[in-house]
Amino acid sequence: xxxxxxxxxxxxxxxxxxxxxxxxxxxxxxxxxxxxxxxxxxxxxxxxxxxxxxxxxxxxxxxxxxxxxxxxxxxxxxxxxxxxxxxxxxxxxxxxxxxxxxxxxxxxxxxxxxxxxxxxxxxxxxxxxxxxxxxxxxxxxxxxxxxxxxxxxxxxxxxxxxxxxxxxxxxxxxxxxxxxxxxxxxxxxxxxxxxxxxxxxxxxxxxxxxxxxxxxxxxxxxxxxxxxxxxxxxxxxxxxxxxxxxxxxxxxxxxxxxxxxxxxxxxxxxxxxxxxxxxxxxxxxx
Ligand code: NAD
Numbered sequence: 001x002x003x004x005x006x007x008x009x010x011x012x013x014x015x016x017x018x019x020x021x022x023x024x025x026x027x028x029x030x031x032x033x034x035x036x037x038x039x040x041x042x043x044x045x046x047x048x049x050x051x052x053x054x055x056x057x058x059x060x061x062x063x064x065x066x067x068x069x070x071x072x073x074x075x076x077x078x079x080x081x082x083x084x085x086x087x088x089x090x091x092x093x094x095x096x097x098x099x100x101x102x103x104x105x106x107x108x109x110x111x112x113x114x115x116x117x118x119x120x121x122x123x124x125x126x127x128x129x130x131x132x133x134x135x136x137x138x139x140x141x142x143x144x145x146x147x148x149x150x151x152x153x154x155x156x157x158x159x160x161x162x163x164x165x166x167x168x169x170x171x172x173x174x175x176x177x178x179x180x181x182x183x184x185x186x187x188x189x190x191x192x193x194x195x196x197x198x199x200x201x202x203x204x205x206x207x208x209x210x211x212x213x214x215x216x217x218x219x220x221x222x223x224x225x226x227x228x229x230x231x232x233x234x235x236x237x238x239x240x241x242x243x244x245x246x247x248x249x250x251x252x253x254x255x256x257x258x259x260x261x262x263x264x265x266x267x268x269x270x271x272x273x274x275x276x277x278x279x280x281x282x283x284x285x286x
Contacts, residue, residue, distance in 0.1 A: 003042050003242045003243060004245065005018060005043075005044065005242070005245070006018045006222075006245065008225055008227065010134050010157040010158065010182055011155060011180040011181065011182070012134060012157055014134045014157065016045065016106070016134075016182065016227060017044050017045040017073055018222050018225070019043070019045070019218070019222060019230075019241075019242060019244070020043055020044070020073065020227065020228070021038040021043040021045065021230070022048075022186065022229035022230065022231040023035065023046070023052060023058060023231065024047075024049070024052055024231060025052070025231075026231065026233060027054070028056070029057075030233055031058060031061070032057040032058075032060045032064070033061075033233075034233045035057070035061030036061045036064060037233075037235045037238060038238050039061065039065045040065075040235075041235060041239050041242060042239075042242055043238070043242065044067075044071055044072055045073040045075070045229065046058055046062070046072070046075070047160075047229040048074075048075070048077075048099075049076055049079070050076060050110075050286040051077065051079040051110060051282075051284045053286075055098040056099075058074075058099060059098060059099040060100070062074070062101070069101070072105070073106070074104055074105050075104070075105060075106040076095045076099065076104060076108075077108040077109070077110040078091055078109055078110055078119055078123075079091070079110050079111075079284055079286055080110065080111050080114045080279065080282070081284070082286060084118040084119065084122075085118040085119070085121050085122045086122070087119075088118065088119040088122035089125070091286055092122070092126055092131070094286060103130065103133065104133070105132070105133050105134065106132065106134045106136060107127075107132040107134075107135050108135075108137060108138045108158065108160055109123070109136075109138060110138050111139050112137065112140045112141070112270070113276055114280060116137075116148075117148075117151075120148060120152055121152075123135040123154075124153060127154060135154065135156065136157045136158030136159060136160065136182075136184075137156045137159050138159065138161065139162075140159050140161070141172070141270060142175045145159060145175060145176070145179075146175065149179055149181075155179055155180065158181065158182045158184050159172070159176055160184040160186055160229075161185070161186065162186055162187045162267055162268075163183065163186070163187070163188065163221065164187055164189065164190040164196075164217060164221075164266075165202065165220060165257055165260045165261070166190050166262050166266055167190075167262060167263070167265055167266060168258070168260075168261040168263075169183070173226070182227060183224075183225075183227070184226065184227040184229065185221050185227065185229070186229065187266070188217060188218055188229065188230050189214055189218075189230055190217075190266055191266070191267065193267075194266055196213065196217070199213065201256050201257065201259070201260060202216050202217065205249070205257070209247050211244075211247065215241070215243065216249070216257075218244045219247065219248075220254070220257050222244060222245075223248065
């Protein structure tokens with residue numbers, strides 16, 4: 001079965017698949033096979049990061065697939081240690097080299113800490129030079145996003161933030177809408193945490209549609225035109241996670257899911273000073 005994945009149009013006219021495949025915490029030696037399987041299943045958006053230390057394996061899978069470059073949408077991210085205008089440009093070159101590509105589709109600032117203004121200016125240059133078709137940010141809460149938008153020329157095309165049924169980000173979504181910034185969800189399955197797969201509301205809705213809990217959670221995102229990038233290294237789950245375009249959640253389903261929002265991250269508090277300090281010290285071999 002080949003699933004046709006809808007696209008969204010970013011604020012600069014670039015088309016982005018509404019559903020993609022993420023490789024966070026996939027070990028380097030498993031990543032090539034996982035990405036090959038994902039491409040085989042029909043995914044065309046691949047989401048990696050310098051900090052995931054698996055860009056080379058993503059690149060090998062892309063090369064082995066033989067899929068024309070213009071049918072793929074490749075995202076990677078710049079880590080904090082490489083922020084600042086010059087460092088960011090060098091880090092971009094290294095990521096591109098590891099991926100074996102001559103341009104990116106989307107380059108993201110991974111975290112809103114450190115010299116992300118310098119990094120953003122580098123990204124604006126890379127975008128103007130056509131080396132990346134779109135630029136964006138990740139983990140930017142509304143205040144940081146408003147700040148970046150107010151003081152720079154290019155408005156981010158995307159903000160990739162933790163978003164799932166337990167942390168719905170409605171205020172963030174509204175602000176992004178106002179600025180024409182595409183909302184992209186990371187952790188769309190709540191990383192399996194908080195009793196996600198056994199949640200009675202989700203299992204009930206899943207039963208009613210003859211779908212799985214994962215499919216309900218992903219459908220809930222794409223039905224609001226939020227891009228989702230679930231991760232699994234199992235081909236049957238990759239296929240399951242793609243199969244969300246043949247049904248619709250009802251208004252009643254949406255209202256019941258809205259009640260699951262806790263308004264809090266299940267993973268990391270970007271407002272906790274100790275966490276901010278800790279993250280700023282994390283280094284990768286990028
Ligand atoms: P996720 O919500 O996609 O959950 C992944 C977990 O769910 C895995 O344990 C997997 O085995 C399981 N799973 C997947 N499909 C399933 C299914 N159909 N049935 C049962 N279990 C299933 O979590 P994630 O990987 O953290 O997020 C997805 C992607 O988002 C990442 O791979 C990465 O690309 C991106 N991400 C970005 C950031 C960021 O800071 N920008 C942070 C985390 C993740």
